[in-house]
Amino acid sequence: MLQSGDLAPSFSLPDADMEIFDLASALGKQHVVLYFYPRDNTPGCTLQAADFSDHEDGFARHGCIVIGVSPDDCITHAEFRDQQGLSIRLLSDSDTEVCRLYGVWQAKEVDGVKKMYVRRSTFIIDKQGTIRHALYDVSPRGHVASVFELVKKLESHNAT
Numbered sequence: 673m674l675q676s677g678d679l680a681p682s683f684s685l686p687d688a689d690m691e692i693f694d695l696a697s698a699l700g701k702q703h704v705v706l707y708f709y710p711r712d713n714t715p716g717c718t719l720q721a722a723d724f725s726d727h728e729d730g731f732a733r734h735g736c737i738v739i740g741v742s743p744d745d746c747i748t749h750a751e752f753r754d755q756q757g758l759s760i761r762l763l764s765d766s767d768t769e770v771c772r773l774y775g776v777w778q779a780k781e782v783d784g785v786k787k788m789y790v791r792r793s794t795f796i797i798d799k800q801g802t803i804r805h806a807l808y809d810v811s812p813r814g815h816v817a818s819v820f821e822l823v824k825k826l827e828s829h830n831a832t
Contacts, residue, residue, distance in 0.1 A: 678803045678806075680704075680706070680801050681770075681773040681774060683770045683773060685764060685765055686746050686763065686764050687749070687764070688749035688752075688753050688764075689750065693739065699799060699800065700800075703735055703737075703799055704736065704795075704796075705738045705796055706741065706774075707724070707738070707792075707793070707794040708740075708776045708794075710742060710789055711744060711790075712762075713748075713755075717812070719813065720740075720792075721740055721752070721762070724816050725758045728760055731823060736823050738761070739762075741770060742762070742763075746764045749763075749764055768788075778790075778791045791808060793807060793808045793810065794810055798826060804822075
């Protein structure tokens with residue numbers, strides 16, 4: 673598992689418009705809230721994505737972009753974004769390579785059957801590419817507000 677102080681693994685993934693997002697392109701310019709979620713159009717994932725979208729301007733005022741990642745494909749992301757009116761960028765990790773890099777692709781046993789799933793997690797990465805906060809098994813409700821508080825502290829810490 674990645675921890676605070678670790679360097680964020682570099683990656684490139686396509687978004688809902690099939691444009692590539694490269695984490696390295698944000699470094700030196702912006703902080704990144706990178707959150708991993710299981711699937712588009714599920715209640716918790718919709719709540720979380722909508723909440724991040726509703727507060728995107730606030731994150732931007734603190735020099736931060738919000739990026740969501742799930743194994744869903746680009747087309748599914750585009751439909752989800754358009755149906756829910758989302759503004760944040762959603763990346764497709766259909767081969768779960770980035771989920772594995774960040775340690776959020778996990779096995780879970782359900783009714784005696786082992787299944788793989790995305791562990792709902794959020795990483796706050798500073799402009800230098802260092803993970804400042806690694807939050808695992810987060811609950812969608814109220815999560816964005818707590819992440820926003822951490823980002824505000826990060827920006828004020830960097831200003832001193």
